[in-house]
Amino acid sequence: MEPSGLERVITMTTLSPSASRLIVMGTGPFAVPMFRAVLGSPHRAAALVTRPDRPAHRRERAPVNPMRDVARENGLEVFEPESINSPEAQAWLRDRAPELFVVCDYGQILSRETLALTRLGGINLHASLLPKYRGAAPINWAIYHGEAETGVTVIHMTPQLDAGPALVQKRTPIGPAETAPELEARLAELGAGAILEAIDILARGKHDAGILQDPKLATKAPRLEKEDGLVDWSRSAREISNQVRAFEPWPKTFTFWQRAGHEPLRLILDRVHPLDSIPAVSGGASPGFVVQADEHRLVVACGEAALQVETLQPSGRRAMSAGEFLRGHPLKAGEKLG
Numbered sequence: 001m002e003p004s005g006l007e008r009v010i011t012m013t014t015l016s017p018s019a020s021r022l023i024v025m026g027t028g029p030f031a032v033p034m035f036r037a038v039l040g041s042p043h044r045a046a047a048l049v050t051r052p053d054r055p056a057h058r059r060e061r062a063p064v065n066p067m068r069d070v071a072r073e074n075g076l077e078v079f080e081p082e083s084i085n086s087p088e089a090q091a092w093l094r095d096r097a098p099e100l101f102v103v104c105d106y107g108q109i110l111s112r113e114t115l116a117l118t119r120l121g122g123i124n125l126h127a128s129l130l131p132k133y134r135g136a137a138p139i140n141w142a143i144y145h146g147e148a149e150t151g152v153t154v155i156h157m158t159p160q161l162d163a164g165p166a167l168v169q170k171r172t173p174i175g176p177a178e179t180a181p182e183l184e185a186r187l188a189e190l191g192a193g194a195i196l197e198a199i200d201i202l203a204r205g206k207h208d209a210g211i212l213q214d215p216k217l218a219t220k221a222p223r224l225e226k227e228d229g230l231v232d233w234s235r236s237a238r239e240i241s242n243q244v245r246a247f248e249p250w251p252k253t254f255t256f257w258q259r260a261g262h263e264p265l266r267l268i269l270d271r272v273h274p275l276d277s278i279p280a281v282s283g284g285a286s287p288g289f290v291v292q293a294d295e296h297r298l299v300v301a302c303g304e305a306a307l308q309v310e311t312l313q314p315s316g317r318r319a320m321s322a323g324e325f326l327r328g329h330p331l332k333a334g335e336k337l338g
Contacts, residue, residue, distance in 0.1 A: 022199075023098040025049040025084070025122075026067045030188045031104035034125055035070050037192035038102060043199055046096055047077040049084065051107045085111040093117045100202070102195060103157065112159045122157040123198050125191045127184070128221065129153060129169060131213040134162035135221035139187065140180050142221075143246035146239065149173045150183070152191040154198040156210050163218075165210030167198040179248045224251055231255040233288035233338050236304035237274035244272050255288075255337045257329075265329075266315040267337070275299065278306040288338035293331050298322035300337055 022043055024035055027050045038045050048071035071078045081089035085108075094117050101110070101122030115121040128138035130153040135141075142150045151171040155164035170190050174183060229251035231240055244253040256264035278285050278301050279292055285301045292299040298309045313319040314329070325331075 021046050021097065021099045022102050023047050023049060023093065023096065023100075023118075024067075025101055025103040025106040025110075027051045027065060027107050028105035029066050030127065030184060030191075031106070031125070032066050032070060033188045033192040034102075034104050034195045035067060037196055038199075039070075039074055041196055041199070043203075045076060045102075046098060047071075047079060049079045049081070049093075049106070052080040052082060084108045085114050090114060090117060100199070101157070102199070104191065104195070109159070109161060110157060115157060115159065120202060123167060123195070123202075124155050124157050124162070124164070125195050126153050126155060126162055127187045127191070129171060130155065130162055130166060131215065131218040133221040134218055136223040138221040139184050140221070140224060140246045143174060143178070143180055143183065144242055146242050147174055150187070152187055152194050154191075154194050155213075163213060163215070165212050167201055167210055168194045169211075170194050177245070179245045181248055226251045229253050231269070231338065233300065234303040237302040237307040238305070240269075240302060240307055241272050241274040244269050257331060258336045258338070268313040268319070269309060270311040270313055270319045271309075273308040273310060275306045275308055288336050290331060290333050290335050290337065293326055293333050293335075295323055295326070298326060298331070 022038065022045045024038060024045050024047075026032075026035060026048070035048075048067060050065060050067050050071075053065065068078055079089075079092055081092070083089060084106075090113065093114070098118045100118055100120045101115070103110070103122050104125040110122060126134075126138065127150070128134075128142060129149075129151045133141055133150075139150070149171055151169060153166050154168040155162065155166050158164040170193070172186065172190060224247065229243075229247050231243070231253060233240070233255070235243075240253070247253050253269045255267055255269065257267055258264050279299055285291060287301055287303045289301050290298070291301050291306060298312075300307050300309065309322050311319055311321050312325055314325065
């Protein structure tokens, strides 16, 4: 394994081959296949550490924690500290004498002192080809930036975010129409095998297990914000199409119809198709201008080429086809979105 941007490093400590005592840390659904794989392996998971539920606001669904459900199905102890680095949490971990932390989609950064509570520290499953896309939303930003491939990396953890040496890295192409939820499901399954490989590497005591990341090649994948979904029509049609795929199921990709004499109407772009050129139809051809709006299709000019909108969701309404939307709204060629 020689992934780009990584250099070899030596790790000298090993797990007990058949009696490894693991504590798994995870909260979100991405971690579930990994958790089930660990539970089905010869290694012993002693407990699950997960984030506590946050109170649901009015009109929001109650929080869901699939990791807690899996732990309880298998009779595992569940610990839900507000801070994994608090003295109380550290005391709880110390009492269980784990050899290794196995972390994925947990939502908290482990301090140096917390990592030191195990003989081997921790490993973390991350949904990118590190050092690219360090941060909370690697899958979304990889699609947004038009990457042709991505993958998963299992690192030996350090207190710096996603910066530890890589134990295992697996690659996969990104489908041309694949959305973030679809890619996430595939990467979660890919990561399950990668985690077991990483644990086995440590169990075998391989001295060349870790590969250092080159910090010069690191890129960021920050947590998504609602405003990230706003369309910049000066970008190319392909780039905006990538944005639509990337920001499912949240924050979605949206624009505004600038209606004369009315408040702008927010439109969520649900399914779109990039065109190679702007159709020769009457109307403005500047970015954001509607160049075709009829019973056949809705097409918007971009900074490069044009975007055909196939389904969309007007504010306060359900998603609908472009034809259905146009039958109920007087959007015409020459009007502006943005």
